[in-house]
Amino acid sequence: MEIKKIKLGNQGLIVPVMGLGCMGMTGFEEANMYGQADEKEGIATIHRSLELGVNFLDTADLYGPLKNEQLIAKAIKGRRNDYIIASKFGWEIDDNNKVTWAINGQKKYVKKALERSLKNLQTDYIDLYYLHRLDKNTPIEETVEAMSELVKEGKIGHIGLSEVSSDTVKRAHAIHPIAAVQSEYSLFERTVEERGIFQTLKELEISFVAYSPLGRGFLTGEIRTIADLPADDFRRSIPRFQEAYFHKNIELVEAIAAMAKAKNVTSSQLGLAWIMNKGIIPIPGTKRRKYLEENIAAASIQLSEADIQQLESIIPLGTDTGSAYDEFSMGLLD
Template structure:
């Protein structure tokens, strides 16, 4: 795959990354179905074979289990991978999430050392603040992250789920390379709020997580019972009640476009994000799907294609909340 520039600080990556969250248990159970370590590691290796060496993880996934799995997968080949991880959900010394967000200087130092140990590396390529700590000025947080860059423990800095004001304030302290947020045909809030305009103005890239709408845009989920009993998507408002069936109707219209192009709905959704100029990091833990996802990076969409897709789900379309009320407290848009 042809590499693309991420931000303006010198980092180059493939046009598509691999979201690793679902490869391990977390948040009280399985994520997107049962995890299988052997298959997950095979998926990471197959992604690398196809040029997909940009892996996205976080300390809260597990906690720590996801970073530890990646360490196993990349052992002996660290230099071939570009690793992104995140801190910010406070995790105590008993490896339990406290429910708070922590962006203090002392906590950042503690968090990065834990992640380095769990990843089995002495540097992290891309390090994000996962969620904003509103009790700590963003200037303090980013200054501490800048110190980690000077120490060589991280190479590039990013934020996740933050508004334009926070991005501008942070960027003045140390240049940001990327901002990560949920973005897909189903979720365009950051576009509506002008955050994408801010990123473009400052030369910061968007890393789009859940570009396939947490798998919903692949078109295989047609009724609530299609989610496994412990699948956390069952508890997301976007996929509950009447909104679920409204969203199924939209997905089926997108599916018609994919069929015409002889590609999958998921590939179409990924190709749309890339055509918009952003880097998607679809998550999967299966070889079959990582092959399908990476193939989407070679799909070219015309402006007419984009217009057609965006006429199905116009900007401003109500598709439902992407987290429950408690979880949305951490999204500072």
């Protein structure tokens, strides 16, 4: 089955209805993000993804840091034009390749970060370049103006923003067309919908890309108790995975699983199909071919209006499932 393709933004970029989140393929030095990485399997997963028609890869300089982009360079060597690469910048990385945990959207840093990413990806252009988080000390106009210059130079194809408000999107879009906004979105996390951001994106013809579309692993059904998370797993710092919310959330997972079983699909597939049904592009992260194939199969699942209503009645909009991040990270959202 050939995977469907859709427009991303209104500037001519065409992508498959689903992308591949690559973060987990290299682990993350600063925190235990989703366990051990296996570079060989990561590269094989990227190759298999291309075979199945999902050539839209999502990375960032933060992941690794820098190692994730370097892994992608190895995977796409000799086949750069077969892939659509999205990367992000904004978390400041110093000259020793260490993350400072400041957000930097200054003009000078935009160009520096981009040149470093091009070098790591071993390419001369990035198809979609996102500001990873809003720099609250730099006007968004300055950041986007710098990104716009990179578009004119042919170093980036399209501009994206991540975890931003409607107001920021409108201000940015007035400087240069924004192709995509990426935020966390799943059956467990619908804040962007509650805040009216979808409406803004629709009006401006900007696409929405959903990261963590499986609720950071909740929807896979593999997390049954808090003890299923390694002691140093970063998810333990997230309220959603803590005692106050965990058990209630597992009940929701079980209700979704029952519906998935009745439809003869997995919970993950049902959650992804729900997102794609809304015209949103999910980028589920995986580092193994087995899960990749399961995720991509979700693109062929048809959901009726009644299915969608049933699913959304399990976790109605506005349900408090716990914050998506710890206090520090929540404070960095726009």
